[in-house]
Amino acid sequence: MSTQPGTTPTPEPGTSLAEQTHIAAGGDVDVIAIAPDSAEAAGILEHAKLEDIFDADTYAKAQNLISRYPQSRSALLPMLHLVQSVQGYVSQEGIAFCARNLDLSDAEVSAVATFYTMYKRRPCGEHLVSVCTNTLCAAMGGDAIYKKLQTHLGSEEKPLGQNETAGTPNEPGSITLEHAECLAACDLAPVIQVDYEYFDNQTEDKAVALVDALRAGKKPAPTRGAPLTSFRGAELQLAGFFPEDAQQYRTDVDGPSQAVETLRGAQVAQDRGWTAPAMQDVPLPEVEKK
Amino acid sequence: MADPITPVLTKRWLSPNSWTIQSYEALEGYTAIRKALKATPEQIVQLVKDSGLRGRGGAGFPAGIKWSFMPPNEDKPHYLVINADEGEPGTCKDIPLMMADPHSLVEGCIIASYAMRSHHCFIYVRGEALHCIRRLNAAVREAYEAGYLGKNILDSGFDLDITVHAGAGAYICGEETALLDSLEGRRGQPRLKPPFPAAAGLYAAPTTVNNVETIASAPYIVNGGSDWFRQMGREKSPGPKIYSISGHVEKPGQYECPLGTTLRELLDMAGGMKDGIPLKFWTPGGSSTPMFTEEHLDVPLDFEGAAEAGSMLGTTAVQVFNETVSVPWAVMKWTQFYEHESCGKCTPCREGTYWLVQILERMVEGHGTEEDIDTLLDVCDNILGRSFCALGDGAVSPIQSGIKYFREEFLALCEINKRELVGAQA
Numbered sequence: 109m110s111t112q113p114g115t116t117p118t119p120e121p122g123t124s125l126a127e128q129t130h131i132a133a134g135g136d137v138d139v140i141a142i143a144p145d146s147a148e149a150a151g152i153l154e155h156a157k158l159e160d161i162f163d164a165d166t167y168a169k170a171q172n173l174i175s176r177y178p179q180s181r182s183a184l185l186p187m188l189h190l191v192q193s194v195q196g197y198v199s200q201e202g203i204a205f206c207a208r209n210l211d212l213s214d215a216e217v218s219a220v221a222t223f224y225t226m227y228k229r230r231p232c233g234e235h236l237v238s239v240c241t242n243t244l245c246a247a248m249g250g251d252a253i254y255k256k257l258q259t260h261l262g263s264e265e266k267p268l269g270q271n272e273t274a275g276t277p278n279e280p281g282s283i284t285l286e287h288a289e290c291l292a293a294c295d296l297a298p299v300i301q302v303d304y305e306y307f308d309n310q311t312e313d314k315a316v317a318l319v320d321a322l323r324a325g326k327k328p329a330p331t332r333g334a335p336l337t338s339f340r341g342a343e344l345q346l347a348g349f350f351p352e353d354a355q356q357y358r359t360d361v362d363g364p365s366q367a368v369e370t371l372r373g374a375q376v377a378q379d380r381g382w383t384a385p386a387m388q389d390v391p392l393p394e395v396e397k398k
Numbered sequence: 399m400a401d402p403i404t405p406v407l408t409k410r411w412l413s414p415n416s417w418t419i420q421s422y423e424a425l426e427g428y429t430a431i432r433k434a435l436k437a438t439p440e441q442i443v444q445l446v447k448d449s450g451l452r453g454r455g456g457a458g459f460p461a462g463i464k465w466s467f468m469p470p471n472e473d474k475p476h477y478l479v480i481n482a483d484e485g486e487p488g489t490c491k492d493i494p495l496m497m498a499d500p501h502s503l504v505e506g507c508i509i510a511s512y513a514m515r516s517h518h519c520f521i522y523v524r525g526e527a528l529h530c531i532r533r534l535n536a537a538v539r540e541a542y543e544a545g546y547l548g549k550n551i552l553d554s555g556f557d558l559d560i561t562v563h564a565g566a567g568a569y570i571c572g573e574e575t576a577l578l579d580s581l582e583g584r585r586g587q588p589r590l591k592p593p594f595p596a597a598a599g600l601y602a603a604p605t606t607v608n609n610v611e612t613i614a615s616a617p618y619i620v621n622g623g624s625d626w627f628r629q630m631g632r633e634k635s636p637g638p639k640i641y642s643i644s645g646h647v648e649k650p651g652q653y654e655c656p657l658g659t660t661l662r663e664l665l666d667m668a669g670g671m672k673d674g675i676p677l678k679f680w681t682p683g684g685s686s687t688p689m690f691t692e693e694h695l696d697v698p699l700d701f702e703g704a705a706e707a708g709s710m711l712g713t714t715a716v717q718v719f720n721e722t723v724s725v726p727w728a729v730m731k732w733t734q735f736y737e738h739e740s741c742g743k744c745t746p747c748r749e750g751t752y753w754l755v756q757i758l759e760r761m762v763e764g765h766g767t768e769e770d771i772d773t774l775l776d777v778c779d780n781i782l783g784r785s786f787c788a789l790g791d792g793a794v795s796p797i798q799s800g801i802k803y804f805r806e807e808f809l810a811l812c813e814i815n816k817r818e819l820v821g822a823q824a
Contacts, residue, residue, distance in 0.1 A: 178601060183583065185580065220584060223585040224525075226525045226565075227567075243732050244719075246731055292489060294642065294644035294645070294717060295650040296490075332529060342528055345531070348564070357536075365529060366416075366498070368651070373652050377405050382401035384401075385630065392433070
């Protein structure tokens with residue numbers, strides 16, 4: 109903090125929380141009196157106080173993330189996933205948490221959090237259902253599936269909108285719906301993801317049955333991916349933390365992936381006896397040592 | 399002449415639990431690093447140059463040349479970054495590869511890192527690909543336990559760490575410099591080039607960014623040699639390539655064929671058009687590559703062939719659409735994608751895609767006029783070549799090619815409004 113005689117120190121960006129910034133303005137500054145609307149500013153210091161809702165374990169995980177990178181700021185994207193695994197979205201507290209751990213300002217973290225589609229700005233349901241509506245999936249039925257789910261999870265009069273939740277966020281059986289851009293499973297179109305696990309070759313009926321099962325508290329098995337947990341469970345894995353129980357870990361990793369479509373070319377080649385040319389063990393090229 | 403399908407990258411995919419280290423090692427896995435680590439880094443770079451391997455992420459830049467841009471000294475740490483942010487509409491090759499055979503990517507990372515004197519490699523995977531992230535983490539963990547990663551790998555004195563990093567849903571992060579910004583914990587926006595990543599990349603240190611399929615090819619090239627690799631594909635585009643066929647075909651899927659395979663041949667393998675409904679348009683390599691029609695059935699799909707026919711090879715994401723699909727609608731959907739994914743850094747792309755979407759939506763709703771077609775092309779001219787990165791160029795591809803081949807269909811959308819005007823005058 110730079111202090112010259114007779115002046116009020118200027119707050120610097122950094123880890124400071126909102127209330128510290130106000131305190132840094134100096135005891136001689138009545139922030140409420142100088143606010144454009146002092147009535148609105150009344151109580152601003154109390155409001156600015158953000159509760160630190162994160163426990164010691166989450167702090168330990170944040171430090172673990174930082175240790176994985178040569179520079180701490182690289183841990184920001186995984187740390188925002190970590191925040192979502194606790195709260196089901198990126199809250200103001202979550203932003204302050206990342207800022208505190210990485211020695212960034214809240215504004216710097218906000219700028220990043222608002223750039224990426226996967227960071228949700230409102231609390232999500234127990235599950236996140238993403239319907240691919242990019243051109244190819246849309247042409248194969250994705251648009252119709254999305255429309256169907258909008259009215260099925262909402263109503264004819266009030267269809268569920270982008271990133272809106274059916275049910276109470278974070279409560280069992282609640283579902284947040286979104287239309288997603290290309291999910292890179294075009295050979296299995298149209299596709300849906302639940303908590304980022306693939307449900308391939310969908311139809312309107314299959315999609316309705318899928319969300320109904322989720323609402324009833326069931327965990328339908330994905331076509332490709334690990335057994336479902338929840339949106340928050342998926343976010344913990346995206347942050348880079350996988351089940352510690354060896355059995356559970358193995359089950360997740362070994363979740364299905366060998367879709368018929370994925371293997372088609374390899375299968376045709378095997379059936380018809382087609383192969384790549386045979387390899388000979390040849391030496392590596394000689395180069396002059398520089 | 400190679401067989402129509404040449405399983406190299408896909409050869410283990412049919413094996414049970416192909417993603418485990420046991421399966422990988424049983425099928426020649428981790429043999430290439432034993433050979434590579436005994437050679438010098440210069441020899442590996444020369445081998446990859448000789449093989450003619452070209453980048454599989456879309457641009458087709460020769461991989462060996464790119465590797466040779468890395469400085470020979472180690473004044474600053476060197477980084478290898480794998481671009482696994484697969485998100486180009488239609489593209490679905492890297493995700494199945496990472497799910498089915500993550501160890502081939504890990505082994506490729508070790509070889510490439512050794513060749514470029516890098517001791518830390520990052521695999522930047524798009525966040526939505528959770529199962530890939532899980533499999534890659536497991537593969538990296540297994541590789542550490544087996545001594546293929548960490549300190550003094552196989553007693554060679556070479557050290558390497560791999561970090562698997564999840565993205566958070568931004569197509570632009572597939573652009574290499576945007577990816578680096580994102581990996582540094584910033585908004586994923588492209589950087590001005592030069593300096594190129596080999597001079598100042600991740601943390602301003604020498605960095606090479608390569609696509610998954612490119613790096614996964616390295617172990618096979620080390621084992622088989624450049625002549626073997628060149629037995630597949632064509633002179634300037636050698637090697638096998640995973641063609642992802644999707645859309646209105648009987649048997650969509652992943653087909654690994656020599657570069658230069660045509661759509662006619664691919665359709666034949668994929669069981670032809672679905673329900674026999676004729677082909678209308680298709681993309682050779684994702685939505686950013688100008689579309690083709692049935693007159694391009696015999697275009698050899700390699701980097702030169704696709705370019706000579708007026709498009710690009712891109713990611714060999716062959717999206718096939720039949721007669722039932724409206725071209726203006728498809729173009730509108732793609733444009734909505736680019737508008738959503740434009741990072742906002744440069745004006746032509748940010749503003750241009752915004753206006754293109756509005757015009758196209760109006761046309762598809764039936765309120766377009768002939769003038770709109772000219773406006774679309776005019777806006778495209780102001781985006782193409784004037785944007786910060788290739789996203790803007792990609793955004794105009796479907797529009798320009800759509801109007802080029804299907805102007806009648808765009809005009810038909812305006813026809814109704816013409817009649818209304820005549821009626822109003824009467």
